[in-house]
Amino acid sequence: MALTREQVENIAHLARLELEAAEIPQFQQNLSRIVDFIGELERADTAGVAPMAHPLPGLTQRLRPDAVTERDEHELYQRNAPQVASGLYLVPKVIE
Amino acid sequence: MIHRQTLSQLAAALRARKVSSVELVRTYLARIEASQPALNAFVSITAEHALAAAEAADRALAAGRGGPLEGVPIGHKDLFCTAGVRTTCGSRMLENFVSPYDATVVTRLRAAGAVMLGKLNMDEFAMGSSNETSHFGPVRNPWNTALVPGGSSGGSAAAVAARLLPAATATDTGGSIRQPAAFCGITGIKPTYGRVSRYGMIAFASSLDQGGVLAASAEDAAWLLREMAGFDPRDSTSVDAPVPDYPAGLDAPLAGMKIGLLKEFFDTGLDPQYERCVREALAVFERLGATLCEVSLPNISLSVPVYYVVAPAECSSNLARYDGVRFGHRCADARDLQDLYKRSRSEGFGAEVKRRIMTGTYVLSAGYYDAYYLKAQRARRLISAEFARAFGEVDLLMGPTTPTVAFALGAKTADPITMYLNDIYTIGANLAGLPAMSIPCGFAAGLPAGLQIIGPHFAEQRLLQAAHRYQLETDWHVRLPEQYA
Numbered sequence: 001m002a003l004t005r006e007q008v009e010n011i012a013h014l015a016r017l018e019l020e021a022a023e024i025p026q027f028q029q030n031l032s033r034i035v036d037f038i039g040e041l042e043r044a045d046t047a048g049v050a051p052m053a054h055p056l057p058g059l060t061q062r063l064r065p066d067a068v069t070e071r072d073e074h075e076l077y078q079r080n081a082p083q084v085a086s087g088l089y090l091v092p093k094v095i096e
Numbered sequence: 097m098i099h100r101q102t103l104s105q106l107a108a109a110l111r112a113r114k115v116s117s118v119e120l121v122r123t124y125l126a127r128i129e130a131s132q133p134a135l136n137a138f139v140s141i142t143a144e145h146a147l148a149a150a151e152a153a154d155r156a157l158a159a160g161r162g163g164p165l166e167g168v169p170i171g172h173k174d175l176f177c178t179a180g181v182r183t184t185c186g187s188r189m190l191e192n193f194v195s196p197y198d199a200t201v202v203t204r205l206r207a208a209g210a211v212m213l214g215k216l217n218m219d220e221f222a223m224g225s226s227n228e229t230s231h232f233g234p235v236r237n238p239w240n241t242a243l244v245p246g247g248s249s250g251g252s253a254a255a256v257a258a259r260l261l262p263a264a265t266a267t268d269t270g271g272s273i274r275q276p277a278a279f280c281g282i283t284g285i286k287p288t289y290g291r292v293s294r295y296g297m298i299a300f301a302s303s304l305d306q307g308g309v310l311a312a313s314a315e316d317a318a319w320l321l322r323e324m325a326g327f328d329p330r331d332s333t334s335v336d337a338p339v340p341d342y343p344a345g346l347d348a349p350l351a352g353m354k355i356g357l358l359k360e361f362f363d364t365g366l367d368p369q370y371e372r373c374v375r376e377a378l379a380v381f382e383r384l385g386a387t388l389c390e391v392s393l394p395n396i397s398l399s400v401p402v403y404y405v406v407a408p409a410e411c412s413s414n415l416a417r418y419d420g421v422r423f424g425h426r427c428a429d430a431r432d433l434q435d436l437y438k439r440s441r442s443e444g445f446g447a448e449v450k451r452r453i454m455t456g457t458y459v460l461s462a463g464y465y466d467a468y469y470l471k472a473q474r475a476r477r478l479i480s481a482e483f484a485r486a487f488g489e490v491d492l493l494m495g496p497t498t499p500t501v502a503f504a505l506g507a508k509t510a511d512p513i514t515m516y517l518n519d520i521y522t523i524g525a526n527l528a529g530l531p532a533m534s535i536p537c538g539f540a541a542g543l544p545a546g547l548q549i550i551g552p553h554f555a556e557q558r559l560l561q562a563a564h565r566y567q568l569e570t571d572w573h574v575r576l577p578e579q580y581a
Contacts, residue, residue, distance in 0.1 A: 008454075015412060015457040016419075017450055018438035027454065030512050034455050037513050038468060040401045044475045051473030052480060054333075055289040055303055055529025056553060061332045076196045080423035089421050092430050 001039065002032045098123045099259040100576075103168055103316040104343070106262055110157055110167040117150035117157070117167030117211060124169045124213055128260045131580070134241055137255040139174045139184055139232050141214040149211040156209070165323060166209030171264040173252050174215040175222060176202050176307070177296040181212075185298045186220040186230040186248075189424045189444030199296025200328045201265055201307050208323040216264055217251030220446045221415065222272055222300045224248050225518045228509060229448040236505070237279060238577040239543055243502040246276030252310045253280040258580040263311035263320055267297060269304045270403050271497075271522025274534035277310055278497035278546025281536045283563065283573060284310045285317045288553050289529035290335035292321075293328035301410035302333075304403075304526045313573050314535065314563035318342035321556065337554060345557045346564040351385030353562070354490040358550075359392045361495035361521050373538030373545040374496045380569050381494070381562070391490060393482040398475045399523045404516060405459050405472035406527070411449075412456025418444060451512060480528040487552040492562055496521055497534040497546030521548060531556045535563045536572040544572075 003011075008028045012019045019027060054060060074087060083090040098120060101109065109115045125143050132138060146169070153167035172178060175185045177195035184190045198206075206212070219229040227235040227250025235250040237243040238258035245254040249266035253276030256264055266273045268286035277284030285308050292307040299305060307324065311317040322343060327336040357378065362371060382388055420426040420440025427443050430436035445453070459468035486493060498518060508515040525532035530550055537547035547566075551559045567573050 011454045011458050011461070014461060015450075015453045016416075016434075016437040016441055017445075017453065018442045019450075023447075027451070030451055031454060031458070033511065033513055034404060034451070035458065037516075038401045038405050038455075038459070038472075041398065041405065041468070041471050041475055044395065044398050044471070044478065046471060046474035046478065049474040049477050051470050052477035053303065053473060055480070055527070056335070057480065057484070059290075059335075064329065064332075073196065077422075079196070080193055082420065082423075082426035091421055092432050092436055094433055 001035050003028055003035060099127060102312055103262040104319050107165055107168050107319065113157065117153040118147065120167065121146050121150040121169055121211060121213065124261060127258070128213065131258055131260055135236050135238060135254050135258060136233050137217055137235050137251040137258070137260060138171070138214045139186070139217050139251070140182060142181055142212060145181065146211055146213045153209055153211060163207060163209035165205065165319070168210050169213050169261055170205060170210045171214050171216050171252065171255055171261045172202060172212055173218055173249055173264065173266050175218060175267060175298040176265055177298070178202055178212070178215065181215065183215065183298070184232070186218040186232060187444065187446070187449070188231045189418050191231065191425065193423055195296070197296060200293035200330060201324050202296065204323055205265070205320070213261060216255055219248035219250065220449050221298070222248040222267060222269055223411070223448050223452050225271065225275055225515050226508065227251065228505060229446055231446060234505060237502050238580055239281065239502070242504055244279065244505055246279035246502065248272040249276050249310060253277055253282060253284070256280070256282050256310045256312060258577060263309060263316050265307060266310045267305060267307050268526065269301050269407060270526050271519040273308045273310060274497050274522050274532060274546065274548060275519060277534040278544065279502040281544030281572070281575065282310055282312060283314055283317055283533065283535050284308065285321060285533045285556065285559065286525065286531065287321065287325060287556050288531045290333050291325050291531070291554065291556065293331045293334050295328055295330040299414040301407040302414060303410060304407060313567055314560050315343065315346055318346060318560045318564070340557045342557055342560055346561055348561050349385060350381065350562060350565050353386040353492065355381055355386045355388050356391030356486055356490035356493045357388060358493050358495035359390050360396045365499045365520070366496055367500045367540060369540035370496055370500060370545045373540055374547055377537035377547045377566065378494060380566055384565055384569065389490065391486045391493060393479070393486065393524070395475070395478045395482055396524050399479055399527055400516060400520055402472045402475045402479065402527060403523045404455065405468050406476060408452045408456035409460050409469050410456070412453045412460065415449070415453055448512070476527050479524055483524065483528045483530060491558060493550040495548050497548040501540050501543035501545060525550050529553065531559055533559050533563055535566065538572055
């Protein structure tokens with residue numbers, strides 16, 4: 001299935017990516033190839049087969065007791081942030 | 097020659113005080129420095145840290161203390177977080193990221209005494225099969241620098257193949273340990289999903305990612321895996337099961353072991369010379385007392401399309417965290433929040449990562465979820481059930497690791513599907529969460545070929561034992577590229 005330019009632009013928007021106009025045809029072509037390729041799954045007879053989310057059969061994710069186990073280390077973690085003030089992450093103005 | 101010693105020999109020599117850790121670290125650092133222009137295996141070389149750690153290891157050894165790997169040099173794939181040393185994941189997005197904490201694998205290996213010499217190059221966010229998607233440039237194959245080392249753990253594999261390190265950590269989401277092990281002529285093991293903690297391992301596809309080892313032999317892999325494996329409360333998918341003493345079980349004979357040949361792996365696209373290597377290896381197992389039979393997994397051909405739905409879906413979700421706000425690359429002069437997200441991500445990610453994020457976004461989007469994602473999860477269970485049935489009949493499955501030997505740089509970059517199909521034999525084990533290895537089994541057209549061994553869940557011991565017994569009979573694993581011999 002060939003994806004249209006608009007579809008590719010919409011997917012990029014949903015993924016919060018900005019593609020340059022010149023690179024869109026390349027993504028359009030590659031993604032169409034990929035969508036065709038995964039379309040092969042149609043031929044799989046999966047009637048009555050339950051979806052598998054965890055790779056180990058019968059196992060589900062463990063829950064831990066609802067207790068505080070970590071210290072507040074926000075200063076350490078915020079050392080990697082591009083912009084911080086008074087312990088807060090700064091972003092461009094959101095509300096006019 | 098220090099670099100021709102195995103990791104277990106080095107550990108013993110250190111303990112016997114025949115060699116010092118500082119001496120080992122200096123030897124390997126010199127090899128790393130000399131190789132870097134040709135191979136580009138490292139993103140960061142941590143010489144100062146390493147020498148300080150080696151001195152501490154020598155003091156511990158002199159006092160009769162120290163862990164089983166005390167003073168042994170290793171390297172970490174650059175997606176294992178290391179406090180104080182940047183962790184890039186091969187991406188511009190994390191070019192300057194310094195993790196505030198260590199991955200559990202890093203903590204455990206340090207506790208065992210291993211000394212880290214640096215962080216190894218890789219495909220960006222582990223998305224690639226050739227190490228060509230790294231922001232820090234491609235890694236080259238030590239057997240022939242016109243060829244790729246495989247990926248995504250290409251730096252780890254090239255470093256071990258050229259003996260820039262006795263062993264290295266790596267990760268495998270669809271073949272990223274086994275495929276480069278095959279291309280570089282070394283031994284690699286991807287353990288059972290949940291066997292090795294994923295805490296501090298930068299996530300790509302969380303239901304498939306698993307940490308493991310690239311080493312010179314099965315014995316060395318066993319030594320490292322014993323220290324890395326085990327329950328970790330910080331990883332909600334870590335399995336709470338005892339870890340066997342892997343090195344202790346290596347010598348058990350193979351008599352009576354039932355080995356299944358994966359029929360479908362020999363049917364399509366396998367290079368004839370490569371096939372000869374694999375068949376000769378299977379004959380060695382027969383001589384060792386194993387019995388061979390053919391096993392068919394009729395739905396295994398679905399594994400690549402299933403993977404390219406499940407892995408991108410999980411990737412698009414995992415990589416949503418890179419928003420230019422809390423860590424990672426941020427664009428300059430953002431107009432508004434939307435612009436900040438979009439440009440930070442577009443500047444920070446390379447083309448392959450963008451393709452995967454977009455594929456994942458597409459298959460999870462309204463109207464397509466059932467047709468692709470749910471369908472793939474159902475087909476994943478079909479594949480998993482076929483493996484389970486096979487292991488009702490046989491103890492191990494064997495076949496080739498890859499359809500061909502290492503290919504040239506640039507040969508498969510034009511069409512993503514051609515690249516994806518290189519993992520046709522390795523993806524199944526990830527989908528089913530099974531442990532799998534690749535060991536060197538000969539040379540096709542002068543380049544290493546890999547034998548893949550797949551086992552039932554938590555059968556790492558059996559895989560390592562089979563690989564070790566094979567390596568006692570053969571010398572493929574001790575052959576080195578001429579320039580690094």
